[in-house]
Amino acid sequence: MKQDYFSANNIKYIDYKDTDILKRFLNGNGKIMSHKRTGVTSKNQRQLTSAIKHARFLGLLPFVVK
Amino acid sequence: MKLIQDMEIKDKNEISEDANSRVYELGYLLVPTIAGENIPAVYGDLKDVITTNFKGEIISDEMPKQMTLAYSMLKVVSNVRSKFDSAYFGWVKFNMDPEQIVELKKHLDLDPNIIRFLIIKTVKENTIxxxxxxxxxxxxxxxxxxxxxxxxxxxxxxxxxxxxxxxxxxx
CATH class of the missing domain: 1.20.5 (Single alpha-helices involved in coiled-coils or other helix-helix interfaces)
Structure with a gap:
């Protein structure tokens, strides 16, 4: 993924409930992929991390995949 | 001229309303021990609490749905520890005064039906x-x-x- 996924799909607000989108940005262990790998702009990467963390808190996404 | 003045006044009122209230979203997990038939009642009560007790204005919402949690959660109710692997997940988006939201949080903290909840600031538009x-x-x-x-x-x-x-x- 070289281009910013969110601006390409015209997503202005990253929702924590959109787990299908958020799962794309997790690696095999459930860790958030780095800015370098995702190719997302800094602004969206910050939104993305907080959305993933909110989803984790409500059990929508795992903290760790064993 | 009167019409224009009225319009201006209305605009001002709208702006002041926006300044006083903010858009929030409440995501919550209900205890899976509630029977499926009782879910609409619990969900209705929650919405009533937001609209009547805390003067919120509901924008959009979704019925709680049964889901398996990504990890097991603990909740302590009256010194009894219970472990949950599944829950009913629902959310409500609403307008509310920032002072009222603190009270709402205190109220929800004491609710025995809710395993966890999350209140975040959001935008009025549909985000999904x-x-x-x-x-x-x-x-x-x-x-x-x-x-x-x-x-x-x-x-x-x-x-x-x-x-x-x-x-x-x-x-």
Whole structure:
């Protein structure tokens, strides 16, 4: 993924409930992929991390995949 | 002139309302021990609490749905520890005064039906976009396949036409 996924799909607000989108940005262990790998702009990467963390808190996404 | 003045006043009122209230979203997990039939009642009560007790204005919401949690959660109610692997997840988006939201949080903290909840600031517009994209991409693929089939059909037709013409000439 070289281009910013969110601006390409015209997503202005990253929702924590959109787990299908958020799962794309997790690696095999459930860790958030780095800015370098995702190719997302800094602004969206910050939104993305907080959305993933909110989803984790409500059990929508795992903290760790064993 | 009166009309214009009225309009201006209305605009001012709207702005002041916006300044006083903010858009929040409450995501919550309900205890899975509630029977499926009782879910609408619990959900209705929660909405009532937001609208009547805390003067909120509901923008959009979704019915709680049963889901398996990504990890097991603990909740202590009256010194009894209970472990949950599944829950009913629902959310409500609403307008509310920032002072009221603190009270709402205190109220929800004491609710025995809720395992966990999350209150965040959000925007009024619909933020879930997944379904739309999936449909769009599928639609694009479908149109491509249709085009290909058309192209595949046309040359066969031409050949048939040629054969028919040949047959006519031979006759």
């Amino acid at each position: 976009a997944t379904k739309r994209f999936v449909e769009r991409s599928r639609g694009v693929k479908r149109t491509f396949t249709v085009k290909k089939s058309d192209e595949a059909l046309t040359p066969i037709d031409k050949e048939e036409v040629d054969k028919e013409i040949d047959a006519l000439i031979a006759n």
